Amino acid sequence: MTALDILIPTCDRPGALAVTLTSLAAQTVQPFRVVISDQGESPVTERAEVVTAIRVLELHSCEVSVHRHLPRRGMAEQRQFLLEQARAPLVLFLDDDLILEPWVVGQMLGVLGRERCGFVGSAVIGLSFQADERPHQQAVECWEGPVTPETITVGSPAWHRYELHNAANLLHVQRRLAPSPERTRVYKVAWVGGCVLYDRACLEAAGAFGFWRELPEEHAGEDVLAQWRVMARSGGCAVMPSGVYHQELPTTLPNREVDAPKVLKV
Template sequence: MIDILIPTYCRPAALAVTLTSLCAQTYRDFRVVVSDQTEDGSAFESGEVQAALRVLQSHGHVVETLKHLPRKGLAEHRQFLLNQAIAPYALFLDDDLILEPWVVECLLTTIQTEQCGFVGSAVIGLSFSEDVRPHQQILEFWEGPVEPEIVRSGTPQWERYKLHNAANLYHVQQQLKITPDHPRTYRVAWIGGCVMYDTTKLRSVGGFEFWRELPPNHCGEDVLAQLRVMAAFGGCGVLPSGVYHQELPTTIRDRSMDAPQLLPVV
């Protein structure tokens, strides 16, 4: 039912942690595809990564490890992974996350219920657990079915991204006592790190093929893809989030070429 697609670059230890959290998922019907763009060496040579991959295989998961060079930008790498997808749903997962055991099942149940283009579990930085920011915790629940919505930079809807800063989601879901047994969908600008797409719907809006229109040093490719899917089919976040950021230094230092600022949403 699900292809879990993981792009990785120069983060073997973090990747091993991410893969290990997949070993404990309550939902088991998924394949894992990892694409490495490390130029000097390979993430798959790491003993930690090899161990996690073996555990996944012992659980019956098909695991594919691919090397994809030369580097042509983040969007091109995501498109390469999307080209490998054969399942109805594609979960794009960053290589520096930790997932609670119920996350994949919750995302699948939500996207099947809502029949929308994507559902995401935004990442939480637990180093900010004591940094409470009420002014950034504005939450707009979907009270009915998720519907298409156009969100652009500079609009009030764009400001929803602040809910995903630091540990805001962690504080909100604790205050509201939202549990995996009774998840809630909410409106988003975009979601980083852990997003499940309806594969056909993502492809129907072009996927990440817009990489050809961007300079190689771009960022925001996941944002632009989500905005386009949301405009056509709708998209949402789901609470509670059970995804935690490992809070490593970014591998993307130049963020001046922001895809949603350079290319149209619709």
């Protein structure tokens, strides 16, 4: 059994998913297991680009498991389903529209092993914003000692850390503070979207995404609430440089009226 399961929810993005899987095949730390939960109108396994990327991963001794998981009950339920398929002690939740530098997974595993906290995120960068400098959104608080538990609430000073992950702010900051993986810095977060590595036991101890039953089918912020609950018990952080880039496709979750951390308690 591998030490890492990579869990990917997907819905009607076969091209983007194929790109994401291809970047996983280039990771310097292998093997790992990939679990895909597919809620699209047509199975992703009917698309040649996805099947080919899966075959490349298997060529690298990475097991790939694809599940057709319908009907849709919202992203929290989709993530809980993925977690229930996991076997490894570490789980990396990865969105289906990202591109990872080859060192990303190895860097995250190294930080989680060193910090022994609940999760480590590698925040997503939108490269179309490379020329968009936003100094007023580039405040960063690095962990100078061990990562420790924190309680985050909506509107609190720590909540405003999310601004660092807007646009390409992190890219501009890491060019100054952590220009290469050899100069890794760990910093405090409000939450991290898209690419988050959990200690599975810590995530499950915090209830994981079991709160999906308390939400309507259309909701957002499920990853935020889960991270806040993990942070309160076990701590969490993010790492720079991130090396994770958004493909900048339209969201598959346009209705965000119900925001999980605003309607459920941490």
